[in-house]
Amino acid sequence: MALPDARTQLPQVLQRDMRYLPGSLDRLALFLLVGFFLLVPPFLGDYWLKGILVPMLILSIAALGLNVLTGYAGLISLGQAAFMAIGAFAGVIAYGRYGIPIPLTLLLAGLTAALVGAVVGTPSLRIKGLYLLVATLAAQFIIVWTIQRVPWIGAASMVTINTPPVFIGAWEIDTALEQYYFSLAVAAVLTLFAWNLTRSRVGRAWMAIRDHDVAARVMGISMLRYKLLAFMVSAFYGGIAGALVVFAWVGAANVQEYELELSIQLLGMIIIGGLGSILGSYLGAAFIALLPIAISIGMHNLYGIVGGEIVSAAVLANAEHVVFGVLIVLFLIFEPLGLAHIWRRFSSRFEFRLGSAVRT
Amino acid sequence: MLMRRASIRFSPALATGVLAAGVLATASATLPTQTSIAAEGEIYHPMLVTRTGPFASAASGVSSGQQDYFALVNANGGIDGVKIKWEECEFGYKTPRALECYERFRGKWKIVYPNSTPVIFALSKRLTEDKVLGINLAGGRSESTDGTTFPYLSPVILNFWSQAASTIRYIAQQEGGEAKLKGRKIAFVHLDNAYGRQPFPIFDALAKKFGFEWKSWPLAWPALEQSAAWVDIARRFRADWAIQWNYGQSCNVPMTEMKKVGFPIEKFVGTLWCGSEEDVTPAGDLAKGYVSANYHGVGLDFPVIQEIIKKVHDQGKGNIDRKRVGTVAYNRGVLTGIIIVEAFRNAIKSAGMPLDGKKVRDGFRMIKLDKKRLKELGAEGLLPELVFSATYHGGIEPQLFQRWDGKTWTTISDWVPPYEDVVKSEIKRAAAEYKKQTKQ
Numbered sequence: 001m002a003l004p005d006a007r008t009q010l011p012q013v014l015q016r017d018m019r020y021l022p023g024s025l026d027r028l029a030l031f032l033l034v035g036f037f038l039l040v041p042p043f044l045g046d047y048w049l050k051g052i053l054v055p056m057l058i059l060s061i062a063a064l065g066l067n068v069l070t071g072y073a074g075l076i077s078l079g080q081a082a083f084m085a086i087g088a089f090a091g092v093i094a095y096g097r098y099g100i101p102i103p104l105t106l107l108l109a110g111l112t113a114a115l116v117g118a119v120v121g122t123p124s125l126r127i128k129g130l131y132l133l134v135a136t137l138a139a140q141f142i143i144v145w146t147i148q149r150v151p152w153i154g155a156a157s158m159v160t161i162n163t164p165p166v167f168i169g170a171w172e173i174d175t176a177l178e179q180y181y182f183s184l185a186v187a188a189v190l191t192l193f194a195w196n197l198t199r200s201r202v203g204r205a206w207m208a209i210r211d212h213d214v215a216a217r218v219m220g221i222s223m224l225r226y227k228l229l230a231f232m233v234s235a236f237y238g239g240i241a242g243a244l245v246v247f248a249w250v251g252a253a254n255v256q257e258y259e260l261e262l263s264i265q266l267l268g269m270i271i272i273g274g275l276g277s278i279l280g281s282y283l284g285a286a287f288i289a290l291l292p293i294a295i296s297i298g299m300h301n302l303y304g305i306v307g308g309e310i311v312s313a314a315v316l317a318n319a320e321h322v323v324f325g326v327l328i329v330l331f332l333i334f335e336p337l338g339l340a341h342i343w344r345r346f347s348s349r350f351e352f353r354l355g356s357a358v359r360t
Numbered sequence: 361m362l363m364r365r366a367s368i369r370f371s372p373a374l375a376t377g378v379l380a381a382g383v384l385a386t387a388s389a390t391l392p393t394q395t396s397i398a399a400e401g402e403i404y405h406p407m408l409v410t411r412t413g414p415f416a417s418a419a420s421g422v423s424s425g426q427q428d429y430f431a432l433v434n435a436n437g438g439i440d441g442v443k444i445k446w447e448e449c450e451f452g453y454k455t456p457r458a459l460e461c462y463e464r465f466r467g468k469w470k471i472v473y474p475n476s477t478p479v480i481f482a483l484s485k486r487l488t489e490d491k492v493l494g495i496n497l498a499g500g501r502s503e504s505t506d507g508t509t510f511p512y513l514s515p516v517i518l519n520f521w522s523q524a525a526s527t528i529r530y531i532a533q534q535e536g537g538e539a540k541l542k543g544r545k546i547a548f549v550h551l552d553n554a555y556g557r558q559p560f561p562i563f564d565a566l567a568k569k570f571g572f573e574w575k576s577w578p579l580a581w582p583a584l585e586q587s588a589a590w591v592d593i594a595r596r597f598r599a600d601w602a603i604q605w606n607y608g609q610s611c612n613v614p615m616t617e618m619k620k621v622g623f624p625i626e627k628f629v630g631t632l633w634c635g636s637e638e639d640v641t642p643a644g645d646l647a648k649g650y651v652s653a654n655y656h657g658v659g660l661d662f663p664v665i666q667e668i669i670k671k672v673h674d675q676g677k678g679n680i681d682r683k684r685v686g687t688v689a690y691n692r693g694v695l696t697g698i699i700i701v702e703a704f705r706n707a708i709k710s711a712g713m714p715l716d717g718k719k720v721r722d723g724f725r726m727i728k729l730d731k732k733r734l735k736e737l738g739a740e741g742l743l744p745e746l747v748f749s750a751t752y753h754g755g756i757e758p759q760l761f762q763r764w765d766g767k768t769w770t771t772i773s774d775w776v777p778p779y780e781d782v783v784k785s786e787i788k789r790a791a792a793e794y795k796k797q798t799k800q
Contacts (some may be wrong), residue, residue, distance in 0.1 A: 148554070161797055249459075
């Protein structure tokens with residue numbers, strides 16, 4: 001006789017919670033999504049790959065990391081762009097100067113960022129909320145400043161380092177499609193990892209800290225370990241995203257791309273997408289990064305169709321910002337819990353209807 | 361309760377609606393729109409522009425100046441009958457948006473001028489793969505003067521190092537020769553970023569050569585607070601000359617500070633990026649007598665500008681407010697337009713229509729704007745003589761110096777050339793470093 005599986009002993013509610021995908025609609029959606037991301041891109045042009053999907057994947061990874069920190073552990077940070085910068089430069093130096101293979105380089109970029117993340121995270125042991133935000137803000141500036149100052153990094157003259165051709169073994173990643181699949185593979189691994197991590201003991205500890213840190217400490221959760229771990233994981237994801245910018249997107253590490261503005265955007269992504277949600281990181285990245293482009297193209301085409309003489313190009317360019325701003329405000333008013341929550345509600349309502357249809 | 365119910369019904373609908381609209385709009389980008397189909401025998405020329413955000417005030421003038429010149433060429437019957445049809449892609453000086461714009465019009469670019477050094481860096485790999493020339497006048501990658509190492513990049517006129525060297529020569533001229541520089545003290549007030557640090561190697565080399573002393577006062581962006589630096593310069597360092605390498609709003613801060621500490625404005629020289637009307641007007645009367653460098657002539661007194669006014673603006677076809685015609689940003693646009701059209705013209709002549717990036721690059725390398733040609737174009741004094749080749753992509757040219765009288769700029773010098781040997785050795789060093797980085 002087999003031993004009874006511990007899991008079957010758990011109450012039904014907990015069993016449901018522990019499943020990866022609670023609903024059948026979730027499973028269907030994931031299946032369709034994976035199918036789309038795997039099979040459709042070869043038929044999309046370079047514009048979709050290089051202009052839309054690759055940057056979206058990279059930003060999603062960075063947002064995912066920040067979501068672990070802010071959404072799960074409740075520690076707010078304005079330094080994610082700086083961790084991307086660390087990853088970008090660690091990557092380009094490891095690969096370009098020392099010829100370390102790309103997979104190891106990515107890992108190294110992530111680890112370097114994680115190490116710095118641990119240092120940046122130390123104030124979180126004493127302060128939280130807005131005060132922590134200011135501490136991470138300082139880190140953002142200091143990191144970017146340091147990268148430009150240390151001669152060994154070699155970014156002094158033009159703050160930019162170009163990468164040699166990118167090879168994984170004998171396979172050269174140079175077409176847009178290869179770059180896309182490369183980013184997709186990295187994103188998939190990191191997403192699965194985050195998914196499991198947040199559902200594990202570690203994830204529960206983070207959530208306990210987020211919901212009430214004093215209570216969590218009383219229950220025996222080590223603040224030092226879990227808070228720093230959250231910072232390290234978050235920075236690790238940022239670092240890998242930064243390295244991907246170099247190897248799969250732009251081909252160069254440039255300090256000026258990792259300014260405060262990007263950190264704010266990343267924070268915006270997880271707020272719009274949904275704090276404490278893996279799906280939300282992706283949806284938020286798509287929203288913040290792609291919607292302005294969609295609005296711009298949409299208006300551009302409308303302008304072409306209407307005839308072009310009526311409004312000037314400058315008016316059109318400014319209108320993009322107005323429409324985008326209005327949409328953000330609308331979303332925050334109607335769904336403060338983020339895009340991921342919209343999906344959750346939609347799918348659970350669907351499940352409920354399905355359930356009642358089966359019963360009757 | 362009512363609100364809650366309403367939101368439950370409304371938000372998925374809103375979300376789906378917005379996402380669907382977004383996808384549709386983006387998808388429609390892949391379809392050709394009416395505007396993007398160029399007629400037979402027309403040059404379709406996409407442009408990266410900045411019309412929103414903090415840099416829009418000057419950048420929009422540069423874009424519109426080019427467009428006004430294209431409109432003039434079209435009004436005159438085109439380039440040997442071939443007209444230019446341009447289309448804008450707004451990127452708001454944001455690098456990721458510029459990359460997206462580049463992909464959106466990929467395959468249609470003839471020559472890329474983002475007017476943003478970070479964008480040129482981010483695009484450089486893509487441009488080389490696609491064989492499209494990226495230009496950034498008086499900016500971009502300084503070492504791309506070397507056309508052999510950077511076949512698809514060019515600073516066109518005055519790379520940063522030439523700007524620095526020429527400014528030192530101007531100071532030497534004011535002092536009465538290089539020999540008089542010995543023992544002089546030059547203060548260098550600059551933004552603490554890549555752009556602001558560009559002159560360092562040139563100043564080092566020239567200080568050694570001529571025996572002057574220079575010191576750097578780095579300022580953190582946006583550099584609106586400079587009083588400590590100026591007190592230090594005037595009271596402790598007791599500089600004989602001061603050079604500023606600011607940008608945008610920070611350009612006019614020194615005028616106020618100099619007045620406070622009593623540093624004479626006659627001993628102060630600005631970079632050419634602090635040399636447009638927008639840079640000095642906020643300082644009001646304090647900016648009177650301020651001298652800055654420039655790479656082109658200012659004002660309306662050029663036949664080509666007069667012709668634009670007559671044939672474009674008087675016909676109601678202007679691409680910018682008439683009042684801004686003749687401003688520094690606008691004239692920069694017009695001279696950029698001239699260079700681009702010359703590249704088009706050479707490309708058509710040597711390789712024929714339809715044009716592509718490589719043909720235009722080759723056309724660019726054939727540009728020979730000597731005195732005679734500049735006169736024909738009505739641009740004498742607007743830009744220096746330019747002769748490019750496969751190995752030389754421009755960048756070592758002279759500067760003009762101009763003085764602000766409270767209302768307008770007046771050119772006060774001849775063309776002041778840089779110290780060529782110093783600039784060239786720096787280009788050589790940087791190009792070698794680039795080759796090492798990319799393992800060429």
